[in-house]
Amino acid sequence: MEEHRHVTIYDIAERLNLATSTISRALKDHHSISDKTIKKVKKTAEEMGFVPNTLAAGLRGNKSRTIGVLIPTITQPFLSSLISGIEIAARKSDYSVIIMQSHDSYEEEVKMAKSLYSSRVTGVICSLAMETKDTTHFQQFSNNNIPLVFVDRVPKGFNTFRVVIDNYTAGYKATKHLIDQGCTRIAHMTAGAEFGNLYNERKRGYIDALSDHGLPLKEELIINLKTMTYDDGVKACNRLFSLKTPPDGLFAPGDILAVSAVQTAKKKGIKVPQDFAVIGFNNDPISEIIEPNISTVTHPAEKMGKAAANIVIDTIKSHKEEEAKEITFLNTEVLVRESSRKV
Amino acid sequence: MEEHRHVTIYDIAERLNLATSTISRALKDHHSISDKTIKKVKKTAEEMGFVPNTLAAGLRGNKSRTIGVLIPTITQPFLSSLISGIEIAARKSDYSVIIMQSHDSYEEEVKMAKSLYSSRVTGVICSLAMETKDTTHFQQFSNNNIPLVFVDRVPKGFNTFRVVIDNYTAGYKATKHLIDQGCTRIAHMTAGAEFGNLYNERKRGYIDALSDHGLPLKEELIINLKTMTYDDGVKACNRLFSLKTPPDGLFAPGDILAVSAVQTAKKKGIKVPQDFAVIGFNNDPISEIIEPNISTVTHPAEKMGKAAANIVIDTIKSHKEEEAKEITFLNTEVLVRESSRKV
DNA sequence: TTTCTTTACGCAATCGGTTGTATTTTATAA
DNA sequence: TTATAAAATACAACCGATTGCGTAAAGAAA
Numbered sequence: 001m002e003e004h005r006h007v008t009i010y011d012i013a014e015r016l017n018l019a020t021s022t023i024s025r026a027l028k029d030h031h032s033i034s035d036k037t038i039k040k041v042k043k044t045a046e047e048m049g050f051v052p053n054t055l056a057a058g059l060r061g062n063k064s065r066t067i068g069v070l071i072p073t074i075t076q077p078f079l080s081s082l083i084s085g086i087e088i089a090a091r092k093s094d095y096s097v098i099i100m101q102s103h104d105s106y107e108e109e110v111k112m113a114k115s116l117y118s119s120r121v122t123g124v125i126c127s128l129a130m131e132t133k134d135t136t137h138f139q140q141f142s143n144n145n146i147p148l149v150f151v152d153r154v155p156k157g158f159n160t161f162r163v164v165i166d167n168y169t170a171g172y173k174a175t176k177h178l179i180d181q182g183c184t185r186i187a188h189m190t191a192g193a194e195f196g197n198l199y200n201e202r203k204r205g206y207i208d209a210l211s212d213h214g215l216p217l218k219e220e221l222i223i224n225l226k227t228m229t230y231d232d233g234v235k236a237c238n239r240l241f242s243l244k245t246p247p248d249g250l251f252a253p254g255d256i257l258a259v260s261a262v263q264t265a266k267k268k269g270i271k272v273p274q275d276f277a278v279i280g281f282n283n284d285p286i287s288e289i290i291e292p293n294i295s296t297v298t299h300p301a302e303k304m305g306k307a308a309a310n311i312v313i314d315t316i317k318s319h320k321e322e323e324a325k326e327i328t329f330l331n332t333e334v335l336v337r338e339s340s341r342k343v
Numbered sequence: 344m345e346e347h348r349h350v351t352i353y354d355i356a357e358r359l360n361l362a363t364s365t366i367s368r369a370l371k372d373h374h375s376i377s378d379k380t381i382k383k384v385k386k387t388a389e390e391m392g393f394v395p396n397t398l399a400a401g402l403r404g405n406k407s408r409t410i411g412v413l414i415p416t417i418t419q420p421f422l423s424s425l426i427s428g429i430e431i432a433a434r435k436s437d438y439s440v441i442i443m444q445s446h447d448s449y450e451e452e453v454k455m456a457k458s459l460y461s462s463r464v465t466g467v468i469c470s471l472a473m474e475t476k477d478t479t480h481f482q483q484f485s486n487n488n489i490p491l492v493f494v495d496r497v498p499k500g501f502n503t504f505r506v507v508i509d510n511y512t513a514g515y516k517a518t519k520h521l522i523d524q525g526c527t528r529i530a531h532m533t534a535g536a537e538f539g540n541l542y543n544e545r546k547r548g549y550i551d552a553l554s555d556h557g558l559p560l561k562e563e564l565i566i567n568l569k570t571m572t573y574d575d576g577v578k579a580c581n582r583l584f585s586l587k588t589p590p591d592g593l594f595a596p597g598d599i600l601a602v603s604a605v606q607t608a609k610k611k612g613i614k615v616p617q618d619f620a621v622i623g624f625n626n627d628p629i630s631e632i633i634e635p636n637i638s639t640v641t642h643p644a645e646k647m648g649k650a651a652a653n654i655v656i657d658t659i660k661s662h663k664e665e666e667a668k669e670i671t672f673l674n675t676e677v678l679v680r681e682s683s684r685k686v
Numbered sequence: 687t688t689t690c691t692t693t694a695c696g697c698a699a700t701c702g703g704t705t706g707t708a709t710t711t712t713a714t715a716a
Numbered sequence: 717t718t719a720t721a722a723a724a725t726a727c728a729a730c731c732g733a734t735t736g737c738g739t740a741a742a743g744a745a746a
Contacts, residue, residue: 006487008702018725018726019725020702020703020704021703021704021705021725021727021728022724022726024702024703032725033724033725034723034724034725051457051483052461052702052703053402053463053701054461055401055462055701055702056702056703056731057702058703059396059398059399059731059732059733060704060705060730061704062731064398074417075420075423075427077418080417083417083442084416087417087442087443087444088444096443096458097441097442097443098439098441099440100430100439100440101431118394118396118397119397119439266634285629289602289606290632290633290634291609291633351731351732351733352732352733353732353733362695362696362697363696363733364695364696364697364698364733364734364735365696367735368695368734375695376695377693377694377695395732395733396733397733398731401733402701402702402703402733403700403735405702
């Protein structure tokens with residue numbers, strides 16, 4: 001196999017006896033180039049198999065038309081849908097997407113942020129690692145006018161774009177739904193307050209829904225988890241079912257937990273939803289397939305991804321440096337399915 | 344917010360009264376630079392907040408330390424795990440990963456291949472789009488010594504690296520397992536021969552397993568699908584169950600299909616596995632959670648991703664241009680679970 | 687002290703587009 | 717025909733790191 005060298009605008013320039021600047025401009029329909037020349041250049045470029053080198057363009061313009069995505073992992077349905085949305089929106093505007101997984105490690109996240117900066121990404125979209133408390137490693141982006149958008153797991157006290165759902169309201173709605181179904185002892189699983197507000201907000205919604213409907217808040221019904229795997233859910237459920245007066249409902253902030261709850265209940269002979277109504281969160285594919293299928297709260301992952309990508313792209317286009325860094329709220333919806341439909 | 348300009352090696356050179364070449368070499372511990380200077384340079388770089396510009400380095404060296412990944416979609420468990428594996432292996436060698444989704448469109452795949460080439464990716468990992476029959480758009484990589492690795496959905500007649508499982512053997516083993524459980528009328532779902540060998544190979548294994556065990560091949564038990572969604576599976580199953588003598592087993596080449604089959608059977612009052620034993624493929628998370636949980640064939644997605652990434656990285660390191668483009672086979676395993684365990 | 691090695695570093699070209707500022711060519715007006 | 721404006725294209729610097737080659741400085745051998 002021969003070593004073909006890449007075709008450059010110099011090659012085209014030489015062939016046509018034009019300056020490289022003319023080639024460059026002709027290829028992007030610059031008004032100062034005649035139509036005749038533009039046509040000629042494009043035809044020749046095509047013939048010679050010219051493909052622009054984005055590295056060179058990026059170096060010159062100090063931007064790479066690349067969006068860096070920094071997330072805990074891509075194998076979670078919510079996050080892979082998020083990326084999918086980002087990729088679709090990015091591609092529409094001819095941006096590339098670089099993916100990095102922090103695996104919920106703070107240390108990795110710091111390294112990767114540096115690596116993204118090193119790649120001179122045009123913008124960054126991030127969902128924080130579980131471990132992350134300090135976010136100074138993101139300052140390098142803000143300091144250099146690189147748009148930064150946090151999605152879902154967002155930090156507090158950091159002036160930047162955020163794309164989230166209203167977790168408080170979602171938690172409230174989910175809990176209210178269970179109350180409407182007649183549940184009076186509703187359990188809740190939540191996760192440590194580490195990265196701020198996501199699970200706390202859902203919990204706050206849960207608490208307020210209870211009190212708004214005259215139901216007591218029982219600490220024994222709230223279970224704090226470190227991680228939210230299937231097994232964690234099983235353990236938590238076993239704990240709940242062994243209470244003197246076990247719960248008759250559960251608001252789980254994730255579908256996997258909800259699934260584990262439903263299955264644990266079934267194994268114990270507890271009827272779902274009659275004796276134990278369950279609602280999850282995210283609307284993961286599994287929630288629709290499992291039997292009974294799981295009521296859940298939608299989490300518009302792909303939409304959030306698109307929104308985040310478009311914020312990056314629009315911010316760059318607008319050239320406004322001192323823009324209001326707003327929060328974008330996307331809607332959620334309670335999907336009532338078998339696991340909670342009593343009425 | 345002030346406009347900070349990026350710190351460059353020129354800035355460091357000026358501060359220390361050294362040449363940029365010295366800075367560049369010092370930062371990578373070049374032997375011709377004294378330890379004293381190296382230490383001084385690194386310290387200053389750190390202080391000044393220097394972050395190397397990979398675009399510049401990439402332009403100069405004509406390589407970007409980037410692996411391009413071109414796949415149908417990332418929201419399938421198999422593919423998101425594949426990417427995860429790629430990302431992990433890439434990161435270990437300090438490579439970045441660019442993701443693009445063809446959404447199974449040939450046209451998109453062609454565009455994206457060009458885009459990846461434009462980004463001067465160091466290597467490409469691809470799983471073909473369903474639609475793709477012609478693969479000349481990948482020649483640009485081979486022609487320019489850019490390592491190209493196909494994974495899972497690989498083309499035939501294209502001399503390049505491939506990372507796959509032995510689909511024939513996997514299909515054979517899965518079918519044999521059902522035979523061992525006493526099934527005699529085993530159904531099979533498959534997909535059109537379009538992109539070559541993947542589903543065909545599994546089907547070939549199925550056919551050979553039947554004949555090796557003296558079972559007749561019934562065309563009515565083989566269902567050809569265009570797409571492999573849950574609903575496709577339901578439809579296919581209904582067709583199978585309405586046969587004069589319906590099947591007593593099913594080898595589905597994907598877990599979603601297997602799940603749909605099990606649930607359709609249950610709804611019809613057909614006992615799984617007693618009257619209808621099912622085995623799927625991929626070992627998707629859902630196969631383990633659904634009840635009864637689904638026997639399946641493992642598809643080592645993450646391993647395949649790591650293997651593919653390492654092929655790219657090693658090929659670059661080795662500088663061998665005329666290397667044998669081998670096929671890498673990864674092992675699969677039959678996981679026997681409730682949906683097929685009769686004995 | 688002179689010559690020869692090492693050792694340590696600087697010079698300048700290079701990668702391939704992009705873009706501000708000429709400069710040349712063509713068209714229009716005087 | 718000449719002056720002037722407009723259109724079309726050329727020149728050259730630039731982005732920031734890399735690297736082959738050249739040179740100065742320091743140490744060793746003569």
